[in-house]
Amino acid sequence: xxxxxxxxxxxxxxxxxxxxxxxxxxxxxxxxxxxxxxxxxxxxxxxxxxxxxxxxxxxxxxxxxxxxxxxxxxxxxxxxxxxxxxxxxxxxxxxxxxxxxxxxxxxxxxxxxx
Amino acid sequence: xxxxxxxxxxxxxxxxxxxxxxxxxxxxxxxxxxxxxxxxxxxxxxxxxxxxxxxxxxxxxxxxxxxxxxxxxxxxxxxxxxxxxxxxxxxxxxxxxxxxxxxxxxxxxxxx
Numbered sequence: 346x347x348x349x350x351x352x353x354x355x356x357x358x359x360x361x362x363x364x365x366x367x368x369x370x371x372x373x374x375x376x377x378x379x380x381x382x383x384x385x386x387x388x389x390x391x392x393x394x395x396x397x398x399x400x401x402x403x404x405x406x407x408x409x410x411x412x413x414x415x416x417x418x419x420x421x422x423x424x425x426x427x428x429x430x431x432x433x434x435x436x437x438x439x440x441x442x443x444x445x446x447x448x449x450x451x452x453x454x455x456x457x458x459x
Numbered sequence: 460x461x462x463x464x465x466x467x468x469x470x471x472x473x474x475x476x477x478x479x480x481x482x483x484x485x486x487x488x489x490x491x492x493x494x495x496x497x498x499x500x501x502x503x504x505x506x507x508x509x510x511x512x513x514x515x516x517x518x519x520x521x522x523x524x525x526x527x528x529x530x531x532x533x534x535x536x537x538x539x540x541x542x543x544x545x546x547x548x549x550x551x552x553x554x555x556x557x558x559x560x561x562x563x564x565x566x567x568x569x570x571x
Contacts, residue, residue, distance in 0.1 A: 349502075378558050387546065387561030388503065403558060435502050437558075445491055445550075448559060450502030 347371050351436050351451035358426040358458045366421040366454050368436030374449075376439045377419040381405065381432040382453075388435060394419055426458045463547045468566040471537050479532040479565055481547030486527050491550050493559065494521065494532045496543040503546065503561070506532065542569045 352367045370377065375396045380388035380403075390403030394413040408430060410422040419438075423430060433455050439448040464482040471477045483492065494506040507514055507521045509530075514521040520533040534541055546564040 380558070380561075385563070387563050388559075389561075390558040393558055437502075445508075447493075447505035447508070448495075448503075450504070453500075453502050 349436055349438055349449050349451040351434075351454050353454060354452065355455050356457070358423070358456065360426060360428060360458060362426050364423050364426065366423075366434055366436075366456075368419045368421065368451060369417050370419075370436075370438040370449070371417065372438060372440075372449065373416060374438035374440055375416065376441055377413065378403070378437045378448075379409070379411065379419070379421045380435045380437065381430075382435060383432050391421065391434075423456075426456075428458045430456065431458045432456060463549060463562060465545075465547050465562065465565045467563065468568065470568040470570060472570050473539060474536055477534040477537045477541070477567065477569075479534075479545050479547075479567065480529065481531070482529045483547070483549055484528045486549055487551075489551055492521065492523060492527075492530050493548040493550055494519070495546045495548065495559070495561075496541075497546070497564070498540075498543045506545070537567075537569050539569050539571060541567065543567060 349370045378393035379391040382388045389405050391409050392411040394400045397413050400411050433453045435453050436451045437448045440446040493508040495503040497503045507519050509521045522531045544564040544566050546561050548559050
């Protein structure tokens with residue numbers, strides 16, 4: 346059981362470039378989300394999805410797009426990378442939104458924008 | 460939204476019990492108390508959660524105060540692999556699609 350898989354693990358981008366961070370889960374979870382973690386800080390929610398075809402913004406959505414065409418996949422797109430987007434990105438999934446089920450996190454993508 | 464307060468860091472010795480405190484004085488009646496931990500260079504990992512009663516699982520125990528304004532995560536016998544940042548999080552069931560709100564957590568240091 347792979348759980349939540351994120352690719353790539355590391356990425357360096359130049360300012361203005363675009364890229365997609367991939368996230369896949371094999372647990373048939375409806376709820377998926379993306380977080381970013383800056384040095385010494387907790388995680389902050391970027392976007393989330395409560396099911397295929399349904400996405401919404403979290404706390405820090407600017408500069409990012411998401412889509413959810415299948416239950417398994419929830420890619421995060423950086424439209425035009427900026428140095429302020431240098432961070433570690435985590436994807437998570439859970440059976441439902443809200444607080445009674447555990448969330449499973451991927452290993453993270455460490456992104457540097459130069 | 461209800462907030463949690465945790466010490467920035469704690470230190471303990473290997474093979475001893477560890478009690479990690481969390482204050483949540485503005486908790487509502489429907490908020491669940493969750494604990495996650497994040498090992499170095501890893502994603503967060505679920506530890507335990509509860510509502511009113513104390514909870515035990517293979518990783519830890521959760522002791523919840525009678526008034527629910529505080530809780531304690533108990534690691535019964537710490538190992539070096541338990542060195543991590545521990546997050547205490549409140550979350551509502553059902554709704555609350557806005558994810559888990561992570562603070563800075565408690566950095567647990569385990570001395571051999």
